[in-house]
Amino acid sequence: MILKTFGWSFAITALGLAFAAWQWGWQAFGVVLILSVLEISLSFDNAVVNAGILKKMNVFWQKIFLSIGIIIAVFGMRLVFPVVIVAVSAKVGPIEAVQLAMQHPDQYKDLVTDAHSAIAAFGGMFLLMIFLDFIFEEREIKWLGWLERPLAKLGKVDMLSVCVALIVLLLSAMTFATGAHVSTGHEDKSATVLLAGVAGLITYLIVGGLSSYFENKLEEDEEQEHEAEEKARAEGKQVSAVGLAGKAAFFLFLYLEVLDASFSFDGVIGAFAITNQIFWMALGLGIGAMYVRSLTVYLVRQGTLDDYVYLEHGAHYAIGALAAILLVTIEYSINEIITGLVGVVLIGASFWSSVRRNKALAAEGGDKDQDEDKTALHA
Template sequence: MAALRVFGFSLLVTALALVAGYAHGGLNALFLLVALAVLEVSLSFDNAIINAAILRRLSRFWRQMFLTIGILIAVFGMRLAFPLLLVWATAGVDPVRAFDLALNPPPHGALEFPDGSPSYEKLLVSAHPQIAAFGGIFLLMLFLDFLVQDRDIKWLKWIEIPFARIGRLGQVSVAVAVVALVLVGTTLTHSGQERATVLTAGLLGLVTYLVVNGLSRAFRPPDLEAAAGGTVVAAGKAGLTLFIYLEVLDAAFSFDGVTGAFAITSDPIVIALGLGVVGSMFVRSITIYLVEQEALDRYVYLEHGAHWAIGALAVIMLLSIDPHLEIPEALTASVGVVFIGAALTWSVLRNRRIAKTA
């Protein structure tokens, strides 16, 4: 019953999205919509776990904002408006013209029109290095900050314990991220202009993470982290900053999904329905379910597995800057499942050992 209550609205929205997709493009659009929804959920399960770790610290008001305003931002902001704005910023094509290009692609799936002008898909794909650098560095910082933090419960102790000791030096994650960005920018780019673009985008990702993470720490109640079971919740300014932090995280996680969607279709309506409406709704429902079932307290390694999956995703995004390194979508989608599945298994075994001891 709890699962039906949490996922009921998502199922209703999915049914409406399927009807809208069929009305938009028939059976072909319906099939593509389902494929995109599956892609989004498989790529974002680690996102749901990280969201749950933050959401359980928010007040009821900000949780509701995450499910209402947050979903609007996810659907219309990141899955529809963001690609159009990106084409505008990188190619100088205004959003209205970009939307028209997206709705009217070249015949036979070509990347250029007969007159030689680029298609919407080609314009967006050409912006992939900037997207990958920004999102990859942002997610790498999230992983590194988790890795160097000294925690009472550790999963992969042979790695986490040494990094926790190194983390006492301070700003280790920033130093590692900058070194990674320099290596990527100098070895995976093929022109001076592309190198400058990648380095700039990566630095913007780093600065964005530091600003948002700094604000969330500045307004966080002092007893929030110490509260057992998350009994102290963030409201007011603290809730607002954590809500913004959640939305920026969702944006960073959506980069790979948005760009990967073009391997399936370039139709912005189908992408918005598949990734945004169906996929994002289910990711949010999974997040709420994890919070209400207190899954992160019962399966203590889940958060660890999610962060390791994020670290792997960040590396994949940074490597994808080089167009000659073709990384299969199946690998990107499965890496999170592998880490989270392993973390869940370890958590279950840990619980059984504790039960036997008791």
């Protein structure tokens, strides 16, 4: 199972590291390896959240996520995205931006640094909305009940998550953005942060809204299909609704890609603290992205989220922490190790809580069986 799921990731790792050592030397080999580990540590929460969405798709769309999805993730977000940032910031064409990255890496890094406030605001707001919608939703299973119960009650207020997100954006623009970190020191980026943050919020509402709509539509039609199939069997006919399922899965896939893009912001920005070489960066982060994809599919096929019910909670708390970190980094620098450890600690804690819950349920079931055996003997 592990080899089948992670086989491509292992192969790409070996080829990527070998290519880096052959093309650029052992220094590149070490940098690419470090970047791969960085991407995996920063994106573990991404894999858990993705798995919660991907398990609703069939095997075909899971394969699409691993094939076309990884192309978008590696070439789109890890290679094209940094180039687009520079092209927009410097108001140059994409070819000139690539030439700048290859011939003047320090100047390229400065341009990305200057664009960081917009990137952080966009990604921070998108991820914050994911976190807020999760904690304001009423759920049968609660991890931190003392916190989640009152928040779920508050969540009954219409559009509360949007209001909270806009308040956070406004406060960020009034505080962090007034002294935003740029290549030349600090600069007021309030207008940029507000504009980018609103764009991130709108993107979430559109893509998340469409995916939720089609997901609910799919569930409704699955019930209708089940009834139609029962009727068709009695009449000797067959019923199929592949088109609708495909449309629903497509929008869920689109939501996954936007979600992955938001998660990748911190990895791309953090990579500049390690190297200015765009191709080393794309290779290292791309290898890491492969493992995140494979881990997502592994969690789905193993049913891990069903067995360890608090993992999804931990991942969403990690998302909330990452959103806060992105907004803070508009002005202040935060070490990537801290960013990665926050997610790992929260997910690790939720995993341990899930294990303890499973043990408690198993012990409770065992005690119940013993009581039934004693009752039967006395009878």
